[in-house]
Amino acid sequence: MWHEDERNPNVTTASNNSDSLVSLRNVHFSIASRRIIDGMDIEIPRGGVTTIMGPSGTGKTTLLRLIGRQWVPDSGQVIVDGVDINRIGRDELYALRKRMGMMFQTGALFTHMSVFDNVAFPLREHTHLPERLIRHQVLMKLQAVGLRGARDLMPSELSGGMARRVALARAIALDPMMVMYDEPFTGQDPITVGVIMQLIRMLNDSLGLTSIIVSHDVAEVSAISDKLYLVAGGKVIDAGTPAHMQHSDSEWVQQFMNARPDGPVPFHYPARDYAEDLLEVAT
Amino acid sequence: MIADRLQALGSLVIDSLRRFGQATLFLMRALGGFTDMLRKPHLLVDQLYSVGVLSLAIILMSGLSVGMVLGLQMYNTLVDFGTEDSLGPAVALSLVRELGPVLTALLFAGRAGSALTAEIGLMKATEQLAVLEMMAVDPLRRVIAPRLLAGILSMPLLAAMFSAIAILGSYLVAVQMLGVDEGAFWSQMQAKVDLYEDVYNGIIKSVVFGIVVTWIAVFEGYDATPTTEGVSRATTRTVVYSAFAVLLLDFMLTALMFGD
């Protein structure tokens, strides 16, 4: 076993009798008195691939931050593996986070380290593996995202898509119990999108992971997802299997699933009347 | 009107106190990370490089020129009284007690402090700190602590180098160029400069400056608004606050140490 400090026994015992790995219960969250999340209930089933879809700016990234307790909700509970993540101490939180991988939307690679060192970083921080084994692990993860040949490049030499793939490799370096992918397909070419989708599904099944994907690429994602959530306006619009969602009679779901520009989901950030705005005379 | 002003003043005071409180908690948590450096010395070595080694050139160059100017100016003053033999102690005392620690701290704030703030601020803006958090690596221990320790260790070394090379510079000017007696230069210096009273207190000063300047630099970076302007403002604040803090502390420390 690689982890330096082992799972907290309280955490594990509480967990195994629930089939949700992550539950959000009536979560409210606002930034600077602006409601971002307005009472959400989300259940992420253990061992599955769950996708959270929604228009950009609705708080999908915020949701992931709440699950990792980078941010703390105003009210409601975030339960991860049986514990209320906002009621545990720092040590327990860190023990839990070692088992959570997260791929950030921007990649957020360490700019002063090479690709190899970025992926090796969590291994070097949290394990006592000899360098030979670390190298083995890192090359394996890089091979999976197709960037084994780029291991000596610095992050500044990567394209946005490549950086996100390196971040993916880094997120799974510790073989965690769950991985959160924030927009993994954005900026990738169609071939890579396919490869990453397969990779996510394969990792999920072969390692027994739980995967949470945040995305707006509806078509691709529904193919590999076990469960879909559609969020908008700080609320869950609908949830269910891909088949259920395709045939949902909700206007919202239909608009989003079929990428229609018009519908209940507003394209515009809330604003006053356009004509009024244009006609306004500067005072 | 007056109530508004008072309220503005009150909120300023409360804000400053809150920030100071945050900065203190931040410092405490970072200090907790000092023990990690025993297990991972390379973290410290890397930071000693970027904080200390990269500041070396500016410190040595400034020290040399300050020393040469001091030698020349003091010579011009002292020679009128026929007391140019006390140039050595005059230069050495002003350097060891005041100019060495203070100028080094100001240069350090400009060179290393601003770089630290910008680096940490950008790490925050590019979510590198958040990534560390999510990897269960405490950024305060992993990122802040080594930089803080490197700053605290580098400052006295840099200040000592500044004073030493400045004294050599004044020696060059006074003894080699202006003809002050070499024996008098060194022996008067030795007679007047006390290891405990002067050198030791000067080092204590620079350790205090090291703590304060580096603390300001890393806190401003960590606390920066994660945007381009946010980081640029934080960098400016580091230099300005450091300069104020150094000058104020220098006055207080001088009064404590040498005032009797």
Added chain:
Amino acid sequence: MASRRSIEIGVGIFVVLGLAALFMLAMRVSNLSSVGGGGGYELTARFKDIGGLKVRSPVRMGGVLIGRVKRIAYDSRRYEAVVTLTIEDRYRNIPRDSHANINTSGLLGEQYLGIVPGKSRDYLKPGERILRTRSAVVLEQMLGKLLRLEGSVPAAEGYELVARFDNIGSLANGAPVKMGGVRIGQVTAIEYDRERFEAIVRMRIDKRYNNIPVDTSAKIFSANLLGNQYISLEPGGDEKVLKPGDRIRLTQSALVLEVLIGQMLLNKTQEGAGGKK
């Protein structure tokens, strides 16, 4: 970023340079080997007046630094300053009949405690007191005397005037001659006229000031309570000016301070010791 190896080399050089600088400050700039906080033994000495002696002032014997002043206290019953010295352990053999004097190194230099060894074979033991002491000479007095000899107006550059006084107080050769507070010359000679019982003062005035009226008066003043006396010229209103060699007729003698004070204490309202000539 630089490679691992060059980083380590750089840091190594940095640390070595820093320690070398600290070493230089300790060994070359200050004096680690001399007494500081550590070793040494103590002696005491009592003085009426220690002048500018301070804690950490040097203690010298034959000019060599053998210790430092550790503590200065004041004995308010005996009105004496009690000075405690730390002497280096190697200088254990200070004769019991040695003198401790407070001296000044150079005119403007710091004061130090000089020990002049006596002849006794009996040496002072730690904690003992040096009995024979000489207090600080108040430097200003000495300086005043010395300065009066210096800074004279060159002989060729002026002309001479004469004045007669009943009493010149402590006016001395070289004392300044001022007008409106500005120094315009100096006293060059003082003689005593045995027949008329007056002091004859000759002064040389800078040639720039060649328009002093004949009805000018000369008075002897003190710069301050402890200060030196000087001649103050107060110009009159006459058109005619004094020529080289002329005599100033209106004079006022020195007010002898002690006499004044004595009179004040006795509450007498007589006129002062001076008078108009």
